[in-house]
Amino acid sequence: MIKSYVTGFGRIGEQRELKKVLENFWAKKATKDELEKTASILKKRHWKYQKDAQIDFISSNDFSFYDLVLDTIITLGCIPDRFKGLDGLELYFALARGQKDIKALEMTKWFNTNYHYIVPELNKNTKFKLNSQKIINEYKEAKENGIKTKINLIGPITFLALSKTNDGSCSFELLNDILVVYEELLEEISKLDDEIFVQFDEPIFVTDFGDKIVDKILPVYEKLNSVSKNIKIIFATYFEEALKAVDELVKSSIYGLELDFVYGQKNELALEKIAKTDLTLFAGIIDGRNVWKSDIDERLEFVNKISTIIPKDRLVLGTSCSLLHVPFSLKYEDKLNKDIKSWLSFALEKLEEIAIITKLANNQELNETENKIYQENKNSLKTKSTSTLIHDKNVQQRVKSISKFQREKDFAERIKIQRQILNYGILPTTTIGSFPQTSELRQVRNAYKKGLISKEVYEDDIKDYIDNCIKFQEECGIDVLVHGEPERNDMVEYFGEQLKGYAFSKNGWVQSYGSRCVKPPLLFGDVSRPEPMTVKWITYAQNKTKKIVKGMLTGPVTILNWSFVRNDIPRGEIAKQLALCINDEIADLQNSGIKIIQVDEAAFKEGYPLREVNVAEYEKFAVDCFKLSVSSAKASTQIHTHMCYSEFNDIIKTIEAMDADVISIETTRSGNELLKIFAKVGYKQEVGPGVYDIHSPRIPNTKEILNQIKALLEVLPKERLWINPDCGLKTRKWEEVKPSLINLVKATKLAREL
Structure with a gap:
């Protein structure tokens, strides 16, 4: 029977609860206990949503206070010397944000997304020391809530590939040292249950650089796979094709391989090779990076095609990548145009799509709610293909x-x-x-949008801000x-609000880094500018x-x-x-x-x-x-x-x-x-x-x-x-x-x- 999975889930919360408590914690307005309590509530809620959607492989260790690569730095104990003397959350946030005279670690974009990760800083003398507390505790926490999770880890090869050295050495000189710590970690994980699935994220292998280091895959993963018989390793890639990595992995004895079939369509070329092995294929068929509904019938046809090659008992269906990259739910979007809303699918809706496709692929009957969603899917795609909201001949x-x-x-x-x-x-x-962007300024903009203050009052406040801004800059020299930019909520949303062809969610927040969230506008149709956008201010x-x-x-x-862009x-x-x-x-x-x-x-x-x-x-x-x-x-x-x-x-x-x-x-x-x-x-x-x-x-x-x-x-x-x-x-x-x-x-x- 075909099963289902989710690569990973977002952590900021459906109402940005984590953002709010983080910023209060940094401002010393919230305690460590309050921060951890919020985190516990969010994890429990996110696991429950996935369980309710009948997802078979639900992740733990996909939650983070800031960033999963930063979490891995802590897990591996590879802390640069300038942070010595710090520990706990003080160390954790100092690595990300700096402290007094201590510079933070570098930050850059996670592959070709708008998510940022903290760059590990290594050198030839870097020492690793295991700190497995977060990983172990989160697994136990999920189990206490009735969910046996797969544990998500950043893979050792991707971790080193994304690291920077400050002495000109090659990070891969540390591969043997880092593997010792990963082996220790797996030994600890192996004690948690009779059978445990561990997902190693190795997206470096969807890049050209990854193709140059595929020779590292087999020795690394055969070594990790030999640590314990009760650990089943899933090698996960996403965002593109990973054909050369597959050529190595089909020689391995690991349990599973995750491939992206949305943005890495060439991965289809690997199906025959995978079929000749014992590997379980985790097929990313639902777009984890964009917000448009999947065509369930088209996706089902694709799954049926795959299942003629890969046996159904070795096939798992899920997201193309972590749902970190899409908003939480459509349930708050009561102001969106009805047609536009019917074309959308956020994280919770994507769980429904996975569940429905998995059931249909297994020839199981849909329940009443699922059947309604399925029929709405068909109808909404029909309206989208002919909608006059989308097409503008003058623009074309x-x-x-x-x-x-x-x-x-x-x-x-x-x-x-x-x-x-x-x-x-x-x-x-x-x-x-x-x-x-002060809280007072945001309140003024929100009050004006909601009609609580007049245009004159709003504009007077904006003018006061600009006046003070200009005065300070002149005095400063x-x-x-x-x-x-007091009139702007976001550098993309502000312009999108003034362009035809755009729509806006009420609660479509996604994490960019740490507590920083963005609400990408929805670019659904042909775009034009009815009037000047910035000249006045x-x-x-x-x-x-x-x-x-x-x-x-x-x-x-x-x-x-930085928009969620139409895909037609x-x-x-x-x-x-x-x-x-x-x-x-x-x-x-x-x-x-x-x-x-x-x-x-x-x-x-x-x-x-x-x-x-x-x-x-x-x-x-x-x-x-x-x-x-x-x-x-x-x-x-x-x-x-x-x-x-x-x-x-x-x-x-x-x-x-x-x-x-x-x-x-x-x-x-x-x-x-x-x-x-x-x-x-x-x-x-x-x-x-x-x-x-x-x-x-x-x-x-x-x-x-x-x-x-x-x-x-x-x-x-x-x-x-x-x-x-x-x-x-x-x-x-x-x-x-x-x-x-x-x-x-x-x-x-x-x-x-x-």
Whole structure:
């Protein structure tokens, strides 16, 4: 009989309960007991939902206070020396957020998602020491609630592949040492039950780099598999195909193999090989990364096809990846258009889809509730295929008519004009855009949305915030100002709310990192801009100062990558629609007197395919769409862009091809290593490497920032450097931001005298 599984489940809570208690804990408004009580309630609730959906393989150790890679660092005891003297939750959160004079570990994107993980920091002298407490306790906790779970672990090969060394050594030199700890962990796990399933997440093997290290799979997993006969190992991959890994795993004696058949359709090519072994196939057939309903009949047909190759008693159906990447439930979405809501499926609804498909594949009769869901699935897909909400002929025609992607002059000519007109000096200072989003500010926006205050009252409050923002920046001495973005809830949602073709959930939150949650808008149809989106508030701010105020826009690729995107047309076509909207906005801003416009592409790298064979297609539409969006800018209008945590070594030429005048990037946690690639390739445009880590509550002092700037000056000439924080300041508090920016300006003034 075919069974069911879920790769992993979200942990933030259906009402962001974990976020709230975490932030209260950090603010010393909640105790450790309150934090742990909330965690226990959430785990119990999430396990129950999966049990009620008749999921056979439910996970434990998929819950985390911050990040599962960070949890693995704690489990393996590989703590950098600078954190010595700390323990417990103080150590845990210091690793993620920093503490006083202790810098946090680096943070970057989890493969090609908007989820961030904490990067392990190793060196050739790193020692490992097992701390299995969380894993053991969570398994026991689930069992007390009547659920025997599979235990989720980050696999040792992926852990080392995602690690960074601070001494130039290769992380894989530590493979034997780390395996000793994994073996100890499995020995402890083996004592928990007569039979225990352990899922090792090894997504590194859906990448080209993973293909180069497949020779490590067999020796590692045969060794782990030999620890105890009562442990059944599931080797899990997701996000793409893993054919070369399968070639190794079919030689192994492990229990199961998880493959993604949504984003890794080529995995079908491995079915015959798997069928000739004793491996159980965990087939990811339900999209764990997007929010659209699965076509149950189409998925069932696919399962029936698989089951002619893989015996049903060796087939388990589930999600393509962890449900961490989608919102919790549709049950709170009472304001969504009925048709649009009928096309959606969040985490709980995906559990229902798995249950129904599993039953139908086993020729079992659906109960009344399941049959109703099944019929609604069929009906909603019919309405979606013909809906006039989705298709706009005018937008489609405009995309077909695109003829211009270039600005009117090349960079060398533009920058001469800009420097003359804008008259900024050496090492100009600026910020990335947003300033602290206070609780009072959020309350004002919410009250206005709910009709509790008038437009006049709302706008007066927004103006007061902008006035204070401008005043502080002028007093602080920042050169190029921003308006602080008080009117914006989110850098994508704000724009989506003003574009046709978008819808918005009420409670569609997903975790980005730690307590940081985002609510991606729902891009369901052809996109157009009915009217200007930012001109009113940017020009208001500009009229309050003689200094230059940057216009702040989100770029088309980031809007695309940070939305839940329709899946009926190519993403490149959707990006062009978005680019035309930004193009129109830039024209309106510069015609209103705005001289510098920042088009953020924070998620540019995030959208990269995991396989090199697919990269050229993505780069083509991503670069073209950025250039299309800024092609309305005059030579005298300076275009900035910003990119978040990314590795740029492999895409530096692509960034150059985007042809922005200034790029700002996050570099504080990685030092100037990231910047060296800009110097190595002879990057000609201007660069603003971050010198203030905004993902930590730490306040950097003047000396620390000056040292950061000195390190930057070793790589690039001061004539081409801007000084700015790593990212926007919306998540920080004013009492952190003000002294930090004052120190930033002081340090810059000292650097100008060097």
